[in-house]
Amino acid sequence: MWNWLRQIKDSITQKTTGLMRMQFWRDAVEDIYSDNPPHQPVATELWRAVKRHNLTKMWFMKIIDEREKNLDDRPYRNIQELETYAENTQSALLYLTLETLGVKDIHADHAASHIGKAQGIVTCLRATPYHCTRQKVFLPMDICMLHGVSQEDFIRGKQEKNVRDVIYDIASQAHIHLEHARSFSKKVPVKAYPAFFCTVALDDYLYNIRKVDFNIFHPSLQKKSTLLPLYLYIRSWKKTY
Numbered sequence: 001m002w003n004w005l006r007q008i009k010d011s012i013t014q015k016t017t018g019l020m021r022m023q024f025w026r027d028a029v030e031d032i033y034s035d036n037p038p039h040q041p042v043a044t045e046l047w048r049a050v051k052r053h054n055l056t057k058m059w060f061m062k063i064i065d066e067r068e069k070n071l072d073d074r075p076y077r078n079i080q081e082l083e084t085y086a087e088n089t090q091s092a093l094l095y096l097t098l099e100t101l102g103v104k105d106i107h108a109d110h111a112a113s114h115i116g117k118a119q120g121i122v123t124c125l126r127a128t129p130y131h132c133t134r135q136k137v138f139l140p141m142d143i144c145m146l147h148g149v150s151q152e153d154f155i156r157g158k159q160e161k162n163v164r165d166v167i168y169d170i171a172s173q174a175h176i177h178l179e180h181a182r183s184f185s186k187k188v189p190v191k192a193y194p195a196f197f198c199t200v201a202l203d204d205y206l207y208n209i210r211k212v213d214f215n216i217f218h219p220s221l222q223k224k225s226t227l228l229p230l231y232l233y234i235r236s237w238k239k240t241y
């Protein structure tokens with residue numbers, strides 16, 4: 001379901017089509033929780049997962065509602081708006097993952113909130129070069145204005161210091177969320193750690209963008225890291241996130 005929702009925005013040319021697809025999933029979730037799932041493979045598997053793990057309906061609805069709002073092609077007004085979007089999508093997905101793992105813990109939820117926000121911010125950064133090729137920029141406007149950077153600067157692929165300063169500020173916010181999530185890791189049940197191994201990819205991207213001095217358009221940032229599986233194994237072996 002997550003992948004279906006994620007792909008809707010990029011696969012439509014009219015907002016009305018996207019709204020119809022979102023409504024399909026909203027109705028599907030309602031039917032799933034009424035024990036009458038639609039005859040659709042993803043919905044059927046989702047119904048089984050809900051029955052097996054007693055998943056919370058609210059998180060699914062938050063994801064759908066936030067994705068629907070995001071159909072509007074406009075940049076985030078500020079970093080807080082981006083964090084709200086991340087909380088209602090990425091963090092909500094982590095809450096569901098914790099439920100699937102059988103974890104009900106306030107510290108795990110707190111960590112999921114911050115990791116989800118970090119993931120949302122990093123996803124926005126990673127997608128920026130792609131969006132720029134489509135003449136679109138979604139980076140927080142307040143940070144762009146603070147450094148005197150326009151959307152056109154990104155679309156043209158400029159790499160001046162003020163452009164890199166925008167990326168630095170946004171990436172720093174993701175780093176802060178990750179550090180905060182780790183500050184109370186000893187209070188988080190080890191059983192919850194598998195839900196948070198996405199931090200491996202987040203750390204890798206933040207390290208790489210720092211290495212190229214926050215040049216969001218550097219070709220190396222578009223390459224897959226062949227060492228990610230090793231980093232994931234090490235993180236799992238050390239029982240950390």
